[in-house]
Amino acid sequence: MRRTILAATAASVLLASSAPAAAPQFDTPAKVAFLIDLSSGAVLYAKNADMRMPPASMAKMMTTDVAFELIDSGKLPLNKMCTVRPETWQKWHGPQAGSTMFLSANEQVSVENLLKGIVTLSGNDASVVLAECISGTEQAFTEQMNALAKKIGLTNSHFGTANGWPDNGVTYVSARDLATLARYEIENHYKLYKQFYSLPNFTWGKTLGSNADITQSNRNPILGVVPGADGLKTGHTDEAGYGFTGSAEQNGRRLIEVVAGLDSWNGRVTESKRLMEWGFGAWQAKPLFQKDAKVGSAKVQLGSQSEVSLVAPRNLAVTIPAGLVTGGQTTMKIRYDGPLVAPIAKGQQVAQLVITTGDTPPQVVPLVAGEDVGKAGFFGRIWLGFKQLFGMA
Secondary structure: OOEEEEEEOOOOEEOOOOOOOOOOOOOOOOOEEEEEEOOOOEEEEEEOOOOOEOOHHHHHHHHHHHHHHHHHOOOOOOOOEEEOOHHHHHHOOOHHHOOOOOOOOOOEEEHHHHHHHHHOOOOHHHHHHHHHHHHOOHHHHHHHHHHHHHHHOOOOOEOOOOOOOOOOOOOEEOHHHHHHHHHHHHHHOHHHHHHHHOOOEEEEEEOOOOOOEEEEEOOOOOOOOOOOEEEEEEEEEOOOEEEEEEEEEEOOEEEEEEEEEEOOHHHHHHHHHHHHHHHHHHEEEEEEEOOOOEEEEEEEEOEOOOEEEEEOOOOEEEEEEOOOOOOOEEEEEEEEEEOEEOOEOOOOEEEEEEEEEOOOOOEEEEEEEOOOEOEOOHHHHHHHHHHHHOOOO
16 A cells, blocks of 8 residues: 655754744735745745646647747757748737737748747747648647646636637636746746747838838846846736746746736736845755765565665755744655555656745755665565565565
8 A cells, every 4th residue: 555655854944043934025916926946846825826728829839838948849940941821920910910020921930939939929820821831720839838737737727719719718827837837948948938038029020011121129128137037928918918927047046927817017027026035035055966966765565675865866955935044944754655565667757855944834845766676576576575474574
């Protein structure tokens, strides 16, 4: 019978304080807000984080990530040329079509430039052209979007369009899911993320009459404003209001924020900046374990060895209120469903480290297997059965 096992680690962290750590306070007029520290997995702020809402153009993060998955797997070259179907151009040009890359009918555009048009310009036309180029139809592409959402672990999201255009509630997300999507994109496609999300502007299309180049600025409200800001995506419709999913990294700490349901462009700018600056200023990260350091061990069933070491997959830290330097204690426990069943691959996530400090919410970070554990052979299984029969295991 498998059960969740909690085991105290051999390590604890003294933080020295005359009082327990209290979570810093923050408030925002945004209807929805969420902030997570990737260095520790700590949720620093959550307001209606699991409420379903229309994503508007923040849905384009999933469109981009489907492309990134294909590019990094070698299935979609950046220089692949895509044709702008006249029907697609007809639907997605002009003031009624929202944000646009200013594509032209029958134009040939590379995947690379379409991604720039999606990320930097929020082009509704570019999103649909890329979707059709990859999957044949936008509907077929949304099936890939939803399959990837399931793989990533988005539990409160569904996609019915490639660009987030209002579709009577078929497309919806939650702030927590948007942050999970952003985290996946950053951690699994970092090179492409840095290549596309930080462009300050992009030039594409020509003006009518003068035939001048059209240059549009990146709509990211914290890019060039908050130090270390490098992504991700804004969104706006009358139904959704103004929203933003953003990320910034300072001194090895990366934060991801989501704000949504704001009633103005300026409100989005202000609240995006305030929440991110509060996350960096009101909290600090304290290192716990270096990458590959052993944190503990877990029991293994029917394996070539009875235990597997649990190690840090990356540098792990705990996020605590800023200025907490002098008494309290951070406690850590290892959590896993066990005993683990062989075979186990080195680097496979098999457990979690649960970190508790004062009255702040528990912080949960992954732990991975430190070595391969194969299945026990025939005689090994007999010996294990013998030990279990006589209470030796």
